Amino acid sequence: DIQMTQSPSTLSAFVGDRVTITCRASQNIDSWLAWYQQKPGKAPKLLIYKASSLESGVPSRFSGSGSGTEFTLTISSLQPDDFATYYCQQYKNYSRTFGQGTKVEIK
């Protein structure tokens, strides 16, 4: 199985900060990577697919980059609504594994 490792596990930041989350795959997944946002008690929401394609309706302050085994999710200016947990997900093979999540907290 392809393992996905996110860092950091928790991130504390101020409103307005630029925030970067990293996701590493245990083997090459080309650009078969998605990012999701989840708030407590709610279903996840798709943000990014194909490593860098912004899902319709998602604010442009979210961006994704990377290919192969290393990927990043960047929030250019953190807003109060962005405090949540973020997950990466590979879909190179049928197992569709997720990272363990990165919780973004208010500093």
Next chain:
Amino acid sequence: EVQLVESGGGLVHPGGSLRLSCAGSGFSFGSYWMNWVRQAPGKGLEWAANINQDGSEKYYMDSVKGRFTISRDNVKKSLYLEMNNLRGEDTAVYYCARGHTSPWDHVFDIWGQGTMVTVSS
């Protein structure tokens, strides 16, 4: 409005069975891959199973193979998950999720609100 609504969760004893349902609305249900994704309390997301548009292809995570069966009824716009021989580690919120448009079928673009399954004696 595009929507997925799960039902059927509850408390079941170890070794018991449960059937989850997911009703889709606001989109052409039969045109999309469909998935079950689960999340144990306080833990991360875990893809469990998926099924293609006509039900001819089904895939499962290793730990549920042979115990869970995914199916769909495109006329009723519904997705199902039959869960047998349940274990404590199956305790989770189970989400129904739609696959994105091809070729991004295995990205999950629409999610239901989830249904809780608790396996305990």
